[in-house]
Amino acid sequence: MSQARAPVDRDAPDFAAIRARFPGAQDKVYMNAAARGLPCRESRASLDAYLDKLTDGRVDKAANFGMIERVREKYARLINADSDEIAFTKNVSDGLNMIAASVPLAEGDNIVLCRNLEHPNNIYPWLNLGQTKGVEIRDIPDRDGFIDVDGIIAAMDDRTRLVTVATVTFAPGFRTDVAKLGAACRERGVFLLVDGVQSVGIVATDVKALKVDALAVSTQKALLGLYGMGFIYCRREWAEKITPAALARFSVDLGEGTHEATMGGDSYALMPGARRFDLGNYNFPAAAMVEPALDLLLEVGPAAVESYVCGLAHRLAAGLHQLGLPVSGGPPGPHLAHIVTAGQYTQDTHDGAGDADTDALYNYLTENNVVLTVRRGMLRFALHVYNSEEDVDRVLDLVRGWQDAQKAA
Ligand SMILES: Cc1ncc(COP(=O)(O)O)c(C=O)c1O
Known part of the structure; x- marks a missing residue:
């Protein structure tokens, strides 16, 4: 008897074809x-085309502004906002500081x-407000590596x-x-500002459902773009109550x-909504670079x-956990997004782990083409x-091989 085959989902994204569009993913993990x-590849081509025009002295400013408005609309679509709720920034810090400097405190x-x-x-934006305006900073300790949302809610007062x-x-x-925190903040009329740079572009984000008032990101991480560009979402109702601390022509x-x-x-x-936070001319090359990435992410769909x-x-976390x-x-669960960390959490080390085993494994993985x-x-x-799954399995094989060599030594 022939075995029943799982039906082929013709609408499922072809992640192998997507991977083929990333030159940097071909020769390493x-x-x-x-x-x-x-x-x-398409981002690189788009940036090259922009630079070709600039170098040739044929800059079409109207086309550049058209691109900015398309990118604004795509940022908005990615997080279920309206275009008017998006302003362009340099990076996360820029967006966070815009809000810190403008919300009445x-x-x-x-x-x-x-x-x-x-x-x-x-x-730092909040320490600055502490110093300059006498705003109190309430610091809630983490709970086993989690931001303690219940602790934050309990610390809120009038x-x-x-x-x-x-x-x-x-x-x-x-x-x-964030959803739990959003509901609690909205109920109390407290402004909820999120740093979304480690999620937007990978974790599906619906700012309306999450009841977020503002969200800051930059494009070099999950948005697959350049350093030097970000955006801030600010909910229209809030944005239109705010007078920006900085103003220029596009505001x-x-x-x-x-x-x-x-x-x-x-x-x-x-300007209506968050557009009042736009200042002078835009980072056009970074917009040219991020637009094809946004197209890709929107075409596949955030979910x-x-x-x-x-x-x-999950596959990586489960495998590393099994290897000890x-x-x-611990084992993968709902806490996990796209980041898997392993080792002893220490506040102050970044470039090295400060622990011989972790450093040795890091060096071994790096020498074997894992970034x-x-x-x-x-x-x-x-x-x-x-x-891809092959990437994950390659890392697990390398860790296993390294452990075997350690035992044999
Ligand atoms: C959570 C988070 N926020 C902010 C940043 C960086 O901020 P900026 O884009 O302002 O350099 C990073 C990483 O670089 C980050 O991981």
Whole structure:
């Protein structure tokens, strides 16, 4: 009797064909998206075309602005926002600081965060407000590597104006329960600002469902683009209550089709929504680079990207755990996104683990063409759409081989 075959899903994304579009994924195991993602061939071609025009002196400014508006719309679509709720930034820090400088905060107000697990770029903006405005910073300890959402909610009071968290931490890389926090913040009228750089582009993100008020990202990691560009989402209701701390021509509404060098009167209307945070001219090369990546991610679909990439991360975490490595969070579970870390969590080491075994394994993997990083004393593997089961199994084989050699020595 012939065996029943699983039906072929003709609509399923062809991840092998997608991988073929990434030159950097062909000759190595690239698991470093938490630091920098790989650009695809189409991004490189788009950047080259932009630079060719610039070099040739044939810049078409109207076409460049057209590209900016397309990219704005694609950013919005990726997180279920409206285009008017997106402004262009340089990076995450720029977006976080725009909000920190613009949301009304007075002496004695407080903001709540988890310093242990935030990137320094989401701590200094608040220390600055502490110093300059007398805003109180309420620091909630982590709970076994998780941002303690219940602890944050318990710490809020009637002087809490803002809460900030990473959607996925850069180490140990666990997901934060943003939906629970969003509901609690919205109920209390507290501004929820998230650092989404370690999730947007991989983890499907719906800012409306999550009840997020603002989200900051940059394009060099999960968005597979260049350094020097990011975006900020700010919910329309909030954005239109905010007067930006910095202002320039593109923040001001002089009517459709007016030239960028047109100066209006001394009283002016701000642009609708988050567009009021746009300042001067844009990082056009970075927009040219990120647009094909956005096309790819939107074409596959955020849910399919998340399920594929996080499925690979589960396979890696399960395999490393079985091999006896101290995988953060233990066996894979709902805490896991696309980042798998292993080792002893330490606050202060980055380039080396500060632990001989972890450093030796890192060096062995690197010598064998695996690209990863050490963060907070741990090996950090971060996957994306260009990775495959073969990549994961190659890493597991290498770890097994290294362990066997250690035992034999
Ligand atoms: C969670 C997180 N936030 C922020 C950053 C960096 O911020 P920026 O884009 O401002 O350099 C990183 C990594 O570099 C990060 O992992």
